[in-house]
Amino acid sequence: xxxxxxAQTEISVVEKEDVTLDCVxxxxxxxxxxxxxxxxxxxxxxxxxxxxxxxxxxxxxxxYSWNFQKSTSSFNFTITASQVVDSAVYFCALSxxxxxxxxxxxxxxxxxxxxxx
Amino acid sequence: xxxxxxSPTHLIKTRGQQVTLRCSPISGHKSVSWYxxxxxxxxxxxxxxxxKEERGRGNFPDRFxxxxxxxxxxxxxxxxxxxxxxxxxxxxxSLRTGVNSPLHFGNGTRLTVT
Numbered sequence: 001x002x003x004x005x006x007a008q009t010e011i012s013v014v015e016k017e018d019v020t021l022d023c024v025x026x027x028x029x030x031x032x033x034x035x036x037x038x039x040x041x042x043x044x045x046x047x048x049x050x051x052x053x054x055x056x057x058x059x060x061x062x063x064y065s066w067n068f069q070k071s072t073s074s075f076n077f078t079i080t081a082s083q084v085v086d087s088a089v090y091f092c093a094l095s096x097x098x099x100x101x102x103x104x105x106x107x108x109x110x111x112x113x114x115x116x117x
Numbered sequence: 118x119x120x121x122x123x124s125p126t127h128l129i130k131t132r133g134q135q136v137t138l139r140c141s142p143i144s145g146h147k148s149v150s151w152y153x154x155x156x157x158x159x160x161x162x163x164x165x166x167x168x169k170e171e172r173g174r175g176n177f178p179d180r181f182x183x184x185x186x187x188x189x190x191x192x193x194x195x196x197x198x199x200x201x202x203x204x205x206x207x208x209x210x211s212l213r214t215g216v217n218s219p220l221h222f223g224n225g226t227r228l229t230v231t
Contacts (some may be wrong), residue, residue, distance in 0.1 A: 034222070103215055107161070108159050109158055
């Protein structure tokens with residue numbers, strides 16, 4: 001069965017600290033996609049990144065970076081030099097590429113990140 | 118361009134009542150998905166519609182139903198409301214189905230059942 005685990009319920013850091021959000025996933029499929037979304041208090045889910053299971057290259061986008069390791073089924077997200085505006089709930093999600101019938105996402109329970117000034 | 122719009126933003130209902138939530142996708146998007154997000158949890162997939170046909174259904178009871186209209190907007194209906202149906206209901210649109218078509222989420226409808 002598919003499952004996404006985000007063991008960190010809440011993280012609190014002081015501005016400018018680096019912070020890593022952990023994500024561990026389970027799937028039997030060899031082809032799948034992993035996502036990170038940000039949910040600010042407004043409720044909208046903001047797409048951050050998508051990786052497919054064949055691309056293990058780490059990615060950096062500004063202050064954000066992602067570390068995908070198939071060997072440990074992890075897809076961790078690091079924010080460098082955190083800012084107050086980074087405060088939000090962050091979700092990791094998994095989608096299997098099965099015949100394109102749906103783009104259903106399986107979400108983790110989320111990590112609430114609070115960045116203190 | 119307008120994003121995914123959902124209405125109403127907030128709703129309070131009583132147990133046993135019925136509710137209809139509405140979603141307008143991004144222009145040009147033909148697929149709409151619905152997710153339920155209970156407080157403190159991640160969103161859970163309810164339905165996906167593409168070209169007015171149901172393409173996927175999550176593990177929800179038959180009290181939950183949805184439809185998609187010719188203009189690709191969608192409604193989610195929940196009958197015989199239970200306290201446990203209190204949640205943020207998120208609508209997402211995409212150009213097509215399949216993982217190569219990213220989901221764009223709306224701000225959600227917050228439903229409170231008393």
